[in-house]
Amino acid sequence: MSRVLKTLRLAQWSMLASIVLYVGLGEVVRPAAPGINPTLSYIFTTLGVAIVGIIFVVRRTLVLRLAASLATAPDDLISLDHWKTGYIATYALCEGLALIGLAQRFLGDSRHKSIPYYLGGFILLAFFRPQQPAREA
Numbered sequence: 001m002s003r004v005l006k007t008l009r010l011a012q013w014s015m016l017a018s019i020v021l022y023v024g025l026g027e028v029v030r031p032a033a034p035g036i037n038p039t040l041s042y043i044f045t046t047l048g049v050a051i052v053g054i055i056f057v058v059r060r061t062l063v064l065r066l067a068a069s070l071a072t073a074p075d076d077l078i079s080l081d082h083w084k085t086g087y088i089a090t091y092a093l094c095e096g097l098a099l100i101g102l103a104q105r106f107l108g109d110s111r112h113k114s115i116p117y118y119l120g121g122f123i124l125l126a127f128f129r130p131q132q133p134a135r136e137a
Helices: 002-028 038-072 077-106 111-127
Strands: none
Touching (some): 002 077, 002 111, 038 077, 077 111
């Protein structure tokens, strides 16, 4: 369990650092043409809201449900693998949210329209830190 937690924490910290790099990259590599099609902006917004919803569904169905199972049977390797997969999927979705902000920035949108995606991905990724399932007494 401790090795899996270390791996998940390393993945989390690496992805947090990559989001910071996305912000820097979005500011250094400026788009050639300012402005973005409003329809595309609405699609990005809808996709961002959908990703946040999916993050919470994945977290509830994989991470929290399997954490309860691991609390009673910590030696169950299948549950441990699925629990780890749930965390990695959650982290990948948070990263995807930040990538939407980067894509929007590359396509010519302003900084203030990309910041919610960066912040959303970063805050959710930081909030969902891996924790060892609590053993029931």
